[in-house]
Amino acid sequence: AQSVTQLDSHVSVSEGTPVLLRCNYSSSYSPSLFWYVQHPNKGLQLLLKYTSAATLVKGINGFEAEFKKSETSFHLTKPSAHMSDAAEYFCVLNGRQGGKLIFGQGTELSVKP
Amino acid sequence: GAVVSQHPSRVICKSGTSVKIECRSLDFQATTMFWYRQFPKQSLMLMATSNEGSKATYEQGVEKDKFLINHASLTLSTLTVTSAHPEDSSFYICSARRADYSPLHFGNGTRLTVT
Numbered sequence: 487a488q489s490v491t492q493l494d495s496h497v498s499v500s501e502g503t504p505v506l507l508r509c510n511y512s513s514s515y516s517p518s519l520f521w522y523v524q525h526p527n528k529g530l531q532l533l534l535k536y537t538s539a540a541t542l543v544k545g546i547n548g549f550e551a552e553f554k555k556s557e558t559s560f561h562l563t564k565p566s567a568h569m570s571d572a573a574e575y576f577c578v579l580n581g582r583q584g585g586k587l588i589f590g591q592g593t594e595l596s597v598k599p
Numbered sequence: 600g601a602v603v604s605q606h607p608s609r610v611i612c613k614s615g616t617s618v619k620i621e622c623r624s625l626d627f628q629a630t631t632m633f634w635y636r637q638f639p640k641q642s643l644m645l646m647a648t649s650n651e652g653s654k655a656t657y658e659q660g661v662e663k664d665k666f667l668i669n670h671a672s673l674t675l676s677t678l679t680v681t682s683a684h685p686e687d688s689s690f691y692i693c694s695a696r697r698a699d700y701s702p703l704h705f706g707n708g709t710r711l712t713v714t
Contacts, residue, residue, distance in 0.1 A: 520702055529605065529692050529705035530643075576642065578703075587633075587703060589642045 488513045490579045492590035500598045505549075505564040507593045509577030512558060518580040519560045521551055524592075525573045533575075536560060547571070572597045602626055603695050605706025612683055612713055620678045620709045622693030628673035629695035633703065634666075637690045649676045683713040 493508040511517060518537045522530040534545025541553040551562045560577060577590040602625040612618050622632055630651050635643040647668050648656045655668035665687075667679040676695075680687055690710055694703040 522705075527690070527708065527710060529603075529707040530694075530703075532702050532704070535702050586645060586648070591642045594640075 488515075488517075488579060488588050490577050490588050490590040492575075492577050492593050494593050495591065496594045496596070498596040498598065499567045501569055502566050505562070505567045505571065505595065507562040507575050507577075507595065509551075509560045509562065509590060510558055511560060511577075511579050513579060519551075519553065520578040520580070520587075521545065521549070521560075521562045522576045522578060523573045524576065530576060533562070567595075567597045569597050569599065571595060603693065603704045603706045605693050605709055607709060608707060609710045610712070612711070614684055614713055615682055617679055617681045618683055618711060620680075620691055620693070620711075622676045622678070622695070622706050624674045624695045624704070627695075627697050629676075629697065630673060632670060632676040632693055632695045634668060634676075634678050635692045635694065637692060637708075643692060646678075680711065683711070685713045687711065688713045 489512045491510045499505055520535045521533040523533050524530045533549050534543045534551055536543050536553045544550045549564045551560050553560050575593045579588040604623045604625055606621045610618055632649040634646045636646050637643050645658050646661045649668045649670040651670045651673050657663045665681055670676040688711055690708050692708040694705045696703050
């Protein structure tokens with residue numbers, strides 16, 4: 487069975503402080519994993535992707551994520567939050583060729599001034 | 600980067616009418632496109648997978664006669680909500696990808712309101 491669990495439905499940080507959005511996955515296959523961001527009433531924008539190359543993946547806007555097979559995790563981090571980072575974030579799993587993408591439930595990130 | 604254009608971004612229609620939403624991949628050919636529905640504060644729910652030149656594959660519980668999908672070319676898929684009712688009001692998002700394991704590229708979504 488394949489699944490994605492985003493451990494926090496809502497995360498609130500202050501501007502300039504680090505961001506950590508947690509994602510755990512379950513897959514019988516070698517997974518591809520993605521993080522997407524969604525601003526209100528918009529589609530999803532790809533932040534970064536892991537496809538079995540380097541385990542530390544750098545994305546856009548200063549975000550990065552580390553694939554840890556032993557922990558079945560793919561947490562998203564950013565050293566310093568910006569107000570414009572406030573949005574909904576989705577962790578997404580592609581577990582096998584031709585398979586459907588599995589979406590996490592999303593984490594809403596709030597950034598306080 | 601890959602761009603997916605979705606149109607219209609917002610539509611209001613009367614109950615009983617039909618609404619067509621277009622999804623275009625602007626700079627790549629997409630053999631497969633996906634249609635999602637998103638309720639407020641929730642994740643995306645896959646409605647159907649649209650394959651160029653063949654019938655769409657619908658997820659369990661999605662009425663294929665209500666949500667008509669046509670994938671006429673490698674760059675265009677359409678979703679028609681037929682005989683719309685207020686409960687069909689939602690945010691609909693399309694996506695496309697070049698190949699398996701490639702990231703999905705999403706349209707900006709369509710906010711449908713049925714009055």
